[in-house]
Amino acid sequence: MKIIHTSDWHLGQHFMGKSRELEHQAFLAWLLDQIKIHEVNALIVAGDIFDTGTPPSYARKLYNDFIVALLPLGCQLVIIGGNHDSVATLHESRELLCCLNCLVVGGIRENLAEQIHILHDKQGQPGAILCAVPYLRPQELVTSQAGENSDDKAQGLSQAIKQHYTNLYDLACEKRQELGKNLPIIGTGHLMVLGGQSSESVRDIYIGTLEGFPAQAFPPMDYLALGHLHRGQIAGKQDHIRYSGSPIPLSFDETKQIKQVLLVEANPNQPIEIKSLSIPIFRKLATIRGKISEIESQFKTFTQSEMLDSSLKPSWLEVEIQDNDYLNNIQSQLQPLWENYPVEVLRIKRLQQNIPELRRELKESLSELTVEEVFQRRLQLETFEDDTEQEQLTQLFKEIITTLSEET
Known part of the structure; x- marks a missing residue:
């Protein structure tokens, strides 16, 4: 069967x-x-x-x-x-x-x-x-x-x-x-x-x-x-x-x-x-992240890799800008990068580390936060090379919480 x-x-x-x-x-x-x-x-x-x-x-x-x-x-x-x-x-x-x-x-x-x-x-x-x-x-x-x-x-x-x-x-x-x-x-x-x-x-x-x-x-x-x-x-x-x-x-x-x-x-x-x-990859989706000065080199690496080797074109991208400074007209600055490639950028995000806001949140009483919220805020203070490491830590944390809950 x-x-x-x-x-x-x-x-x-x-x-x-x-x-x-x-x-x-x-x-x-x-x-x-x-x-x-x-x-x-x-x-x-x-x-x-x-x-x-x-x-x-x-x-x-x-x-x-x-x-x-x-x-x-x-x-x-x-x-x-x-x-x-x-x-x-x-x-x-x-x-x-x-x-x-x-x-x-x-x-x-x-x-x-x-x-x-x-x-x-x-x-x-x-x-x-x-x-x-x-x-x-x-x-x-x-x-x-x-x-x-x-x-x-x-x-x-x-x-x-x-x-x-x-x-x-x-x-x-x-x-x-x-x-x-x-x-x-x-x-x-x-x-x-x-x-x-x-x-x-x-x-x-x-x-x-x-x-x-x-x-x-x-x-x-x-x-x-x-x-x-x-x-x-x-x-x-x-x-x-x-x-x-x-x-x-x-x-x-x-x-x-x-x-x-x-x-x-x-x-x-x-x-x-x-x-x-x-399952084969029918259309490539990917995220490019970094400071504005790093995006161009990362995009070139992406287009030169096998990431564009899929049955459906164009590939779809998300760009995450990690600069804290205010940047005007990000779209127009980045647009020339992908004009001649079979890619389409669907979203451009700015990821800012708002330090004063994080400090304010950390001053909250622990009684106001769940265990999961404390863990997630601690993760925000770390820099990971890729999503896999963060996902592994999150999974281990969930397993510990589940085990403790079952024992309780």
Whole structure:
């Protein structure tokens, strides 16, 4: 039983006024090729199919065309709703898509048994049992009670999420016993797991109530296909709980990530095998940063490197100016640099270290700041050679906080 796990397509996204249509077209064509090459039996898209609840017509066309192109390959398609998706939009064609070997679960069902489905192998026999869990909206799971504080609400929501997964897992075990085969149980989800690495394009889900869900609270499924975080990663140090990440960079801070889909091989009485399939770079995105005097040399280095070697032109750049002095007409000063190159600068930012403001903030009482705010302000005083070092420190800090919270 071969499954490809992907998520966070965000069809219809406009990136600083630019359409991602061509990049998404290229990705979907590549994905169809991978399904053919690896003889994949099921494709799971773990949420955020669209960027908004009312996607533009071209995004809907990409979605529909892909489903039609997938049908002759005999690969089952599972569409899971994310926090960016509208349940109504996904479900408007659910019955029709069911006839095209496509299962759509945009929101939780009153009858939980409707979220349990059989995935079939290439012989048409049951190959795995799917617990199809979409983005769980708080209003669908819990009811606010008078006198509850934020901690009470967070605990109640976390418990409700845990109970939903447990109930579905129990139903899947019953189905497995009914079939008389030791089939692997595959789960899905679209949520933030504690300790996960986020990016600036990821929208908070449970604002003010639940920072994240502990990986240890999931039932013992054989594989859990997650969406929401755009960086592919293992969740909670448990190898079978994975975020596939988004197929294209959705913000400039994602440009150093290797984009992927995950090829999962699940067979009865055998351990799950997981392989990452790297997605080609269809359009280059990059950030050039430094003082105004350094930007020209960095731009020349960029244009002479392989960074421009992508299928779609022009490449898109972000320029970060790190001068503290006031600079007039930055755009006109830098414009001649890229006029003759296949690049387009989408944003120019000025990053100033406002020392008096930092000093004022550091005088605040610790009781007014969270642990995370103190850590982030300390990071602002450091100079890093690249984003990787800062990301590693942030990840280590989150792991320490998670461990301490669990011990408490």
